[in-house]
Amino acid sequence: MQALILAGGQGTRLRPLTSQVPKPVVPLVEQPFIGYMFEWLRGHGVDDVIMSCGFLADGVRAVLGDGSGFGIRLRYVEEPEPLGTGGALKFAEELLDERFFMLNGDVLTDIDLTAQLAQHERTGARATLALIGVDDPSAYGLVRRRPDHSVGEFLEKPGADQVLDTNLINAGAYIMEREVLADMAPAGTNSSIERDVFPRLVDHGLFGYEATGYWLDIGTPRRYLQGTYDILEGKVITNVGARLADAGMRLLPNGGVQGRVAAPALISEGCQIAPSASIGGRVVLGRGVRIGAGARVEDSVVLEGAVIGARTQIRGAIIGPDVVIGDRCHVDGEVVLGAGVRVGNDNVLTAGARIFPGVSLPDGAIKF
Numbered sequence: 459m460q461a462l463i464l465a466g467g468q469g470t471r472l473r474p475l476t477s478q479v480p481k482p483v484v485p486l487v488e489q490p491f492i493g494y495m496f497e498w499l500r501g502h503g504v505d506d507v508i509m510s511c512g513f514l515a516d517g518v519r520a521v522l523g524d525g526s527g528f529g530i531r532l533r534y535v536e537e538p539e540p541l542g543t544g545g546a547l548k549f550a551e552e553l554l555d556e557r558f559f560m561l562n563g564d565v566l567t568d569i570d571l572t573a574q575l576a577q578h579e580r581t582g583a584r585a586t587l588a589l590i591g592v593d594d595p596s597a598y599g600l601v602r603r604r605p606d607h608s609v610g611e612f613l614e615k616p617g618a619d620q621v622l623d624t625n626l627i628n629a630g631a632y633i634m635e636r637e638v639l640a641d642m643a644p645a646g647t648n649s650s651i652e653r654d655v656f657p658r659l660v661d662h663g664l665f666g667y668e669a670t671g672y673w674l675d676i677g678t679p680r681r682y683l684q685g686t687y688d689i690l691e692g693k694v695i696t697n698v699g700a701r702l703a704d705a706g707m708r709l710l711p712n713g714g715v716q717g718r719v720a721a722p723a724l725i726s727e728g729c730q731i732a733p734s735a736s737i738g739g740r741v742v743l744g745r746g747v748r749i750g751a752g753a754r755v756e757d758s759v760v761l762e763g764a765v766i767g768a769r770t771q772i773r774g775a776i777i778g779p780d781v782v783i784g785d786r787c788h789v790d791g792e793v794v795l796g797a798g799v800r801v802g803n804d805n806v807l808t809a810g811a812r813i814f815p816g817v818s819l820p821d822g823a824i825k826f
Contacts, residue, residue, distance in 0.1 A: 459575075460555045461504045463495065464546050465563035466512030466537055471677045474796030474814040475778060482509070482563055483521040484682075485761055487689045487742050488698055488724060490521055491676065494566055494689075496528040497697060499559070502571040505530050508553050509563070510546040512537045544649030548642050555636065560651075562630030564677050566685045568695040569629065569669035577667045578633045581607060584663030585638055585656070588631035590673045598627040599652070601666055609664045612657055626666070628652065629673055635663075671695075679776055679794050679810070686759055687740045690722040698724070708738075717749065726762075744779065767803065775807075784821065 465482045475484050482492035492509075499507065507530050511518050515536045525532025535550045547560060559571065569588055578586040587609065589601050600613040602624055632651075638659070643649050656664060672694035676685045685694075690707075692699040702709055707721035715725060717735030728746040731737060735749045737756075744762035749755060752769040760766065760777040767785035775793040783789065784803035791808040795801070796815035806825040813819070 459504045460506040461499050461559040461561055462508045462510060462550055462554065463561050463563045464510050464543055466510055466540060466546055472679065472682060474794055474812055475776065477796055477815050480517045482518050485744060487686055492563060493528060494696060496530055498568060500529055504559060507532050508550055509534050510550055512540055542648045543651040544642060544655050545647055547651055548639060548645045551639050557635055560632040560634055564675060565630050565673065566676050566694060567673045569631065569671040569673060574667040575633055581665050583665040584635045585659055586633045586665045586667050588629040588669045589626040589666045590629040590669050591625045592627055595625045595627050600624060601626050601628055603666045607665050609660055609666045626668060629669055679792050682776065683774065686742060690740055
């Protein structure tokens with residue numbers, strides 16, 4: 459089975475993590491984010507993946523290669539300019555099989571694609587949307603189904619009076635027959651699969667599959683952290699979650715850990731944690747991270763090569779690669795520090811502050 463993954467966005471909501479690194483390959487609990495999608499797809503029989511890229515496409519290729527490291531065949535199409543989700547689909551047409559999955563590349567999920575495919579075949583659908591129930595659908599577009607599972611209506615940003623009969627939203631996972639592309643605008647046209655293609659398929663072979671399981675759009679720092687916690691705690695089905703469970707919810711390197719590490723936590727090889735430091739729970743430390751004496755890190759991600767000074771406290775934050783944070787700092791409240799940031803001693807960063815790559819803050823420069 460084949461899948462087309464739309465991964466051409468700039469990931470602006472995740473900056474500064476995505477200022478220099480394409481969103482599909484931003485590290486997430488030990489591997490590129492898109493690796494979780496490959497793992498999920500492979501579990502449902504997908505072995506041929508086409509990635510539709512745009513922003514920093516060369517960076518995606520450099521990390522993912524031909525896909526062999528993930529057990530798939532991976533090919534790329536690169537849009538010369540952003541064409542929207544429909545335009546990206548049409549641009550990839552020559553590589554597509556007669557039936558394929560189409561997926562938004564910014565979702566962490568474990569929904570059952572095999573069951574979705576079985577419904578698609580039973581109904582004789584031309585396209586089947588995965589739908590997922592959410593507690594608050596007001597920020598999404600609702601999808602109404604008929605008793606035979608065919609899609610009857612799309613509701614954009616519904617009001618409270620419109621969510622009484624359904625809370626199903628588009629989960630960004632579709633099964634499509636290639637024939638659908640014949641009725642689309644020509645290649646090179648900017649169009650939306652959600653606004654221009656699917657509404658025209660209502661009453662013409664468009665069905666919805668009600669999925670269950672884990673689903674999270676990971677496009678913001680808060681959701682990036684939530685996805686990290688959920689992987690560590692096994693709330694979404696992943697290989698690394700299974701390894702953590704087998705290891706008592708702590709994965710530690712062979713040496714270098716002298717401080718306290720509370721579960722769940724994943725500490726990568728080459729990390730150095732001082733004897734009086736405290737780590738966890740819900741912490742990921744990338745390769746070569748160094749944690750100073752008396753420092754405390756909780757509910758956070760500290761990426762490769764970062765250095766945390768003595769008696770510094772990090773909580774609910776994302777620390778980019780090669781960041782250096784001095785002594786006696788406090789960093790919390792969904793703060794994101796971009797690659798190579800330097801923070802001097804005695805700084806306080808909180809309230810969602812974002813520091814972009816390469817910025818240096820002198821001692822005591824910020825005290826929120």
